[in-house]
Amino acid sequence: MGHDPRETSAPLVDAWQRARARRMHPLQVPGHKGRFADGRDDLGSDDLPSVFGGDLLADLVRDDLPMQGGADDNAYTGGYLAQAEALWAVRVGGDHARFLVGGSTQGNITSLIAAGGPERRVAVDRTSHRSALAGLVISGSDPVWVFPEIHPEFGLPLGVRPESIAGLWGDVVAVFVTSPTYVGMVSDVRGLARQCHADNRTLIVDQAWGAHLGFMPGCGAIEQGADIVTTSVHKALMGYSQTAVVTVRGGRIDATRLDRAVDLTATTSTSATLLASIDATRAVMDGHGENALASAIESTSRMRAALRRVPGLVVVDEGELGQAFDPLKLTLWLPRTGVNGVALADVLWEQGNGVEVADVDSIVMTISLLDEPEFCEETSLMLVALLERLRGEPRKPAPAALWQVVPEVVLTPRAAYFAPRRRIRLADAVGEVSAEQFCPYPPGVPLLAPGERITAEVVRDIAEAGRIGRVAYCSDPTLESVEVVDA
Numbered sequence: 001m002g003h004d005p006r007e008t009s010a011p012l013v014d015a016w017q018r019a020r021a022r023r024m025h026p027l028q029v030p031g032h033k034g035r036f037a038d039g040r041d042d043l044g045s046d047d048l049p050s051v052f053g054g055d056l057l058a059d060l061v062r063d064d065l066p067m068q069g070g071a072d073d074n075a076y077t078g079g080y081l082a083q084a085e086a087l088w089a090v091r092v093g094g095d096h097a098r099f100l101v102g103g104s105t106q107g108n109i110t111s112l113i114a115a116g117g118p119e120r121r122v123a124v125d126r127t128s129h130r131s132a133l134a135g136l137v138i139s140g141s142d143p144v145w146v147f148p149e150i151h152p153e154f155g156l157p158l159g160v161r162p163e164s165i166a167g168l169w170g171d172v173v174a175v176f177v178t179s180p181t182y183v184g185m186v187s188d189v190r191g192l193a194r195q196c197h198a199d200n201r202t203l204i205v206d207q208a209w210g211a212h213l214g215f216m217p218g219c220g221a222i223e224q225g226a227d228i229v230t231t232s233v234h235k236a237l238m239g240y241s242q243t244a245v246v247t248v249r250g251g252r253i254d255a256t257r258l259d260r261a262v263d264l265t266a267t268t269s270t271s272a273t274l275l276a277s278i279d280a281t282r283a284v285m286d287g288h289g290e291n292a293l294a295s296a297i298e299s300t301s302r303m304r305a306a307l308r309r310v311p312g313l314v315v316v317d318e319g320e321l322g323q324a325f326d327p328l329k330l331t332l333w334l335p336r337t338g339v340n341g342v343a344l345a346d347v348l349w350e351q352g353n354g355v356e357v358a359d360v361d362s363i364v365m366t367i368s369l370l371d372e373p374e375f376c377e378e379t380s381l382m383l384v385a386l387l388e389r390l391r392g393e394p395r396k397p398a399p400a401a402l403w404q405v406v407p408e409v410v411l412t413p414r415a416a417y418f419a420p421r422r423r424i425r426l427a428d429a430v431g432e433v434s435a436e437q438f439c440p441y442p443p444g445v446p447l448l449a450p451g452e453r454i455t456a457e458v459v460r461d462i463a464e465a466g467r468i469g470r471v472a473y474c475s476d477p478t479l480e481s482v483e484v485v486d487a
Contacts, residue, residue: 010283012084015071016276028069029269036062063273071272084279085245091282092214092231093223094247096255098262101274104208105131106265107230107246108176109138113261114253115174115202115228116141123168123175127157127403128206130439130446130473132176136413137450138265143413144172147406148181154316154333155361155399158323159187162195174202179221180210182357182443183364184316184329193225202252208232208244212293212328212369215285227252233278236328236368237285240277292369297327299376300367304330306380310387312336312394316362330365338392342468347386353379357442359400359468401461402445408453411485416451420486423475426462429454432484440465441472454482 025033035051036058051058065071072078081099089097100106108128112135116122122141124132127148136143146164148157160177168175175196179187189205196203205221207213211231214220221229230246233239248258285292304315307330314333318325334341345358356364367376410433411419421435431454438448447465448458465471466479475483 009286010084010276010279011087012071012080012272012276012279013283015078015080016065016272019065019071019272026069030064030066032057032061032064034065065272067270067272067275068268071276081275084275084282088245088278088282089247091286092220092229092247094229094249096258097245097247098258099275099278100244100246100262101242101267101271102244102265103234103242104206104230104232104244105129105134106262107208107244108132108204108206109135109265110246110258110261111204111206111228111230112136112139112141112174112176113264114248114257115204120174121169121172123165123172125160125177126405126407127181127445128176128178129208130437130444132206133413133437133446133449137417140414143409144168145407145409146175146177148185148187150399150403151321153397154314155397155403156183156316156331156333157181157185157403158321159185160192162188162191165192165195166199168199168201172199172201174204176204176206178206178208180207180213180326180329182209182445183362184209184326184331185321186210186213186324186326188324189221189224189226193227196227197225202227204228206230209235209329209366210326211245212236213326215289216293222247222249228258233281236366237281238277238368238370239281240274243274243278245278289369295373296367296369296371299371299373300328300330302373303367303376303380303383306377307332307383307387310337310384312338313387328367330367332363333361334363335361335397336394337387338394339387339390340392344386344390347390351382353382360398361400400440401457401464402440402443402447405447405458407449408455409451410453411451413450416485421483422486423481423483426454426459426476426480426482429482429484430456430459432482433487435483435485436474438462438465438474438479438482439472441470444472447471451485454484 068074072080085097085099108131116139118140120141121144123144123146126145148160165175193203203226205226207221207229211233227250228248233243234241304317308315316331316333340360341358341363344363345355348355356366416435434448434452434454437446439446447461
C-alpha cells in the first residue's frame with residue numbers, strides 16, 4: 001500500500017521541529033552550525049555576542065535549518081518534503097506539486113522548461129512578469145505574444161480572453177497567462193483551458209498573486225482546468241518570502257518532466273525553514289482557512305464600500321468591471337479625484353503603509369488573512385482622509401505604458417540575449433534591437449524585452465517610468481544607455 005499523504009497534518013513542520021530540538025552540532029554545512037538557535041549558544045549561555053558573529057547574525061539566522069542534514073538526512077530517507085508536497089497537491093486539486101524557494105519566478109521558468117523547449121512555440125501574455133522572459137531564454141521556446149483586453153477608460157489589463165487564443169498558429173504547444181493580474185483581474189481560466197485542450201495545447205497559469213484562490217472551492221486555476229500552475233505562498237498567504245509552489249494536473253505534463261525542470265533551476269542547499277513554512281501554511285489553511293478567508297474577503301469588501309463613497313474615486317472590482325476580480329486586492333483609479341497615485345503612495349510609505357504599486361492614475365494594495373478587521377476599517381478611514389487632503393482638479397487619464405506595449409519582435413528573447421552586443425545611448429537607439437530588458441518594478445512587467453525594436457515611444461516611456469519609480473533588470477540603472485544587438 002502506498003503512503004496516504006493525508007495521514008499527517010504537517011510532516012515537514014514536524015520534521016523541522018524535531019531536528020531543531022535535537023540541538024545537533026553537525027560536521028557539515030551550514031557554516032553557522034546552528035549555534036544561534038533558540039537565542040543561546042551550545043553551552044546554554046544567553047550571551048550570544050560571545051559566539052563569533054552573534055551580535056549581528058543571531059537574530060537573522062537563528063531559525064535557519066537545511067533540508068539535507070537538518071530536517072532530513074543526506075539521502076532524504078524520511079521523505080518529509082515529498083509528503084508535504086503531496087499534501088499540497090491534494091489540497092489544491094493537483095496530481096503533483098513541488099515546493100520552491102526561488103519564488104514564482106522559479107515556478108514560471110520551470111513551467112516554460114517543462115512545457116516548451118528549443119524552437120517550440122509558446123503563446124505568452126505580453127503583460128506577464130519578467131520571469132516569463134527568463135523562462136523563454138532558458139527553455140529556448142519561441143514566443144508568440146498575445147495581448148489582454150485593456151479597459152478603455154482605466155487603461156488596466158483585463159486578462160487574456162479565450163477567443164484571443166483560438167486563432168493561434170497550429171504549432172503553438174502551450175499558452176502562458178497571468179491570473180490574477182498584478183492589479184487584480186481574474187481571467188476566465190475555465191474558458192482558456194477548454195480552448196487550449198480543444199487545440200491540444202498546455203495551459204500554464206502564473207497564479208503568483210492568487211495562492212488563496214486555491215483554497216477557495218472551484219476558484220483555483222488547477223481546479224479550473226490549467227495544466228501547470230505557479231503560486232506564491234508569501235503574497236496573500238503566510239509563507240516566508242520567496243516561497244512558491246508549482247503544481248501539475250492531468251497528463252499533458254507528467255510528474256517526472258516537472259521534477260527535472262524544477263531540479264534544473266533549484267538550489268541544492270535548500271532551506272527546510274522556508275519549505276516548512278509552505279507546509280505550515282497549508283496545514284493552517286486546512287484547519288482554519290475557510291473562516292480566515294471569509295473574514296479577509298469581508299474586510300476587503302467593506303473597505304471597497306467605504307472608499308466607493310469618496311466623490312470621483314473608482315474602486316476597481318467585479319461590479320465595476322463585470323468580470324471576476326481578486327477578492328483580496330484593493331485597486332483604486334484616481335483621475336476623477338485629481339489625486340496623483342505616486343504622491344499618495346509616498347505619503348502611505350512615510351506612515352509605514354507601503355503599497356503594492358502606484359502610478360499617476362492608480363494604486364494597488366493587498367489585504368491578507370493577517371489584516372484584522374479593525375486595521376482594515378482604520379485604513380479605510382485614513383485613505384478617505386488622505387484622498388480628500390490630496391484632492392485636485394479632475395484630469396485626463398495617463399494610462400501606464402507597460403500595459404499598452406505592442407512590440408515589434410525582431411529576434412526571440414533567447415537569440416537576443418546571446419547575440420553579440422554593443423552599448424549606445426538610449427536616446428540614440430531608436431530603430432535598434434534591444435539585447436536587454438527594462439522593467440518598471442513593481443510590477444516587473446517589461447516595457448522593452450530582448451529582441452524587440454526600440455522605438456521613440458519606448459524611449460519616452462522608459463524615461464517616464466524612471467522619473468516616478470525604479471526601472472529594474474537593465475544594465476545601466478541611470479537609463480542613459482542600452483545594450484543593443486550588434487548585427
